[in-house]
Amino acid sequence: MARSFQHESSNTRKRNRACEECHRLKIKCDVSTSLGVACERCSRNNVECVPAAPRLQRDRINELEAQVQELRKAMQDQSSSTTPSRSPCRLLENHNHAVLSFLDARIPSSQQQDLLRIFAHHAGAAWPVVRLPVELERIRAKSPVLLLSVLVHSVTQDTQRTELAVHDELVRETMHILGDEVIGRGQRSIELVQALLVAAYWTKPLRGGPQGSCYQIVQLAADMAIDIGIAGSSLQPSPVAYFSRHEDPTALDARRTWLACFVALSTSSMDMRRPHPFPWNAHHEECLLHLESRGEPSDILLCQIVRITQLNQEISNHLCLCQLAAFVDGNDYSTHATIETLKNKVDAWAAQIPPSLASSQTLKVWWHVAMIHIYEIVLHTPTNKATFAAPFIPGRIAVKDFPKPAKIIPPLKTALEAIVQNCHAVIDTAAEMDPALVLSLPTFCFAPSVLYSLYVLVNVLVAATDPANTYGQCLTKGAFHIEQCGLKLRSLTAYTRSLDPTLSCFTTRMFDATGWLEEWYNNYNAILQRYETNLAFS
Structure with a gap:
């Protein structure tokens, strides 16, 4: 009698798991006590009602992760079929192309080469804080923002041979591009420090509207120089810039750029009668002695x-x-x-x-x-x-x-x-x-x-x-x-x-x-x- 009671109890109570068919369809599985072990749906459709096999939690997690991976792959495939690659290198190429397109639309490339020579023989010779390659294509490929800053700021509008409205647009948009590089995109490089210095040293007026401050630009250039590690070990970079260090802080160009920052900061200090933010130290002296002994002819001045x-x-x-x-x-x-x-x-x-x-x-x-x-x-x-x-x-x-x-x-x-x-x-x-x-x-x-x-x-x-x-x-x-x-x-x-x-x-x-x-x-x-x-x- 006891065995009969146990068998009857197992037939009348509900199962803990849904049957395979209801689980596949993701619907509720109701086991009817009058139909034995079969659920109502399987009985109604004359389908064998088999309880679903147990799944361990880790199996379910693996299944969900596989589904996520499939969705990601599908989204990437769809994105690559309609838009260019979004890799960092691709984004940088697109940005540089946009800068050069803006410049080329206002100053033809043949004229850019002439202006680059003029910079080398005039502003660059009179105040040799930045040295640029003579080959236009080299600087276009490596430092388009620096090229833009030099061609816009270091020559007069008459020498630039642009219309006055175009000249003013170049000045205004160059400042916007520099601001976007530093603040919007968080870029850090020695070329960008130099671009900021050029924009500050040969600052230009804007006709109408608020005027940017060359003193603030100098401070941005100096802070970035510290962040990329060319200012010496006594001036530590900000935490966010820890991984943006210049590959060779002892190179001539790095030392020249930091000394150019010092001259600009000192000028700013005397003009505004504010204490110098980064006074002369052993690293300045080291950079100067290195430039005097191993620098190029223009470094003498x-x-x-x-x-x-x-x-x-x-x-x-x-x-x-x-x-x-x-x-x-x-x-x-x-x-x-x-x-x-x-x-x-x-x-x-x-x-x-x-x-x-x-x-x-x-x-x-x-x-x-x-x-x-x-x-x-x-x-x-x-x-x-x-x-x-x-x-x-x-x-x-x-x-x-x-x-x-x-x-x-x-x-x-x-x-x-x-x-x-x-x-x-x-x-x-x-x-x-x-x-x-x-x-x-x-x-x-x-x-x-x-x-x-x-x-x-x-x-x-x-x-x-x-x-x-x-x-x-x-x-x-x-x-x-x-x-x-x-x-x-x-x-x-x-x-x-x-x-x-x-x-x-x-x-x-x-x-x-x-x-x-x-x-x-x-x-x-x-x-x-x-x-x-x-x-x-x-």
């Missing part, structure tokens, strides 16, 4: 530019030029002891310039600008240091905030005479330059240095012509020759405008803007004359 730039940084550090809260008294003997030491260093640099560069007007300008930086301290008060930052425009002249010592020490008198002489030397040298050289030198460095010299000269004039100030005992109004300076700058502007009639280069625009000097000086003279007249009648 670059090394001299780097050396005087490093001296300018040293001048800034010792005299706190970029520390606006620190005041260094220009009427103090200890200050002039520091000034004398710095002056001797600059003179020593000038004495060691190689004979091949002895007549370089570019280095002559930088020599006198360094001297002006040394002597600028005699114009400082605890509150006016910020006015010596760019822009160098008449509205920033501190017409009342200047030193007024009760008694002038002898070294201060010498310093006042020296600063006027060096300001004149910068303006005279620039005025004597070939206008083609003036336009080849970087707008970021050269034109602001000339304007700085003029600006300092005017500040000395204001301090010395105040009837109540003791500076007038050291310098008379006739020592400044402001009218002659204005005439020389107007003549230089006329020459540069003949080569750049549309003012597509910022250098032309900046020199053209010095027309303010004549009007400002005439107005200032009128004020002085009225004051002297009133004083005579009182």
Whole structure:
């Protein structure tokens, strides 16, 4: 009886698993107690009802993974039949092709070769921070964005032989492409650092709309140089860039590019009077010595530019030029002891310039600008240091905030005479330059240095012509020759405008803007004359 009860129980209870047929159709399997072990559907269709075989969980997982793989393969096959391959190399090729297509549609390839030669013989020779291969196809294949930056920024619109609207489009879109490369696509390479440097050094104006900042571009270039590992071991890359290191950080091109970043950063620091973000260190010195001993002929000039730039940084550090809260008294003997030491260093640099560069007007300008930086301290008060930052425009002249010592020490008198002489030397040298050289030198460095010299000269004039100030005992109004300076700058502007009639280069625009000097000086003279007249009648 017990055996009969057990058999009946097994026939009447539901199975734990569906039958094979219901499992295949993925429908509910209902076992009827009246039909024995067969489910209702199998009984209705007169099909043998066989319980489905058990499947282990790992078998089911394997089955699902196989299905996923089949779906992926099907999707890839479908994608490859309608669109190009999406591999990283293919994406890079497509992007480079788009950049070159944009360039070719506006500057024919035959003209690109001519502009590349012009860069090599003019901007690239005057300021050798980037060396490019002479073969156009080589740079097109390797560095299309660098090629675009060079052809757009390093020549005037007249030399580029494009319509003005096309020229402006090239400037605008080049900046967009650089932004997309750095921010949008997260690209990092030595060629991209160089492209950013070219766009900053030879920055160009846009007609209408907001203007990008060349100072920000310089910072982007320096940060990328650190990320790709060419800035030395003391400056570590950001975590996201750990695997983007340059294949040979000790190569000449890598060392040259990092020194070019240093010069740009130092210029930015002095222009804006902000502390240098990456001061001179052992790696800079190593790069410089390597370039001097193993570099190419054009590196001789670059090394001299780097050396005087490093001296300018040293001048800034010792005299706190970029520390606006620190005041260094220009009427103090200890200050002039520091000034004398710095002056001797600059003179020593000038004495060691190689004979091949002895007549370089570019280095002559930088020599006198360094001297002006040394002597600028005699114009400082605890509150006016910020006015010596760019822009160098008449509205920033501190017409009342200047030193007024009760008694002038002898070294201060010498310093006042020296600063006027060096300001004149910068303006005279620039005025004597070939206008083609003036336009080849970087707008970021050269034109602001000339304007700085003029600006300092005017500040000395204001301090010395105040009837109540003791500076007038050291310098008379006739020592400044402001009218002659204005005439020389107007003549230089006329020459540069003949080569750049549309003012597509910022250098032309900046020199053209010095027309303010004549009007400002005439107005200032009128004020002085009225004051002297009133004083005579009182």
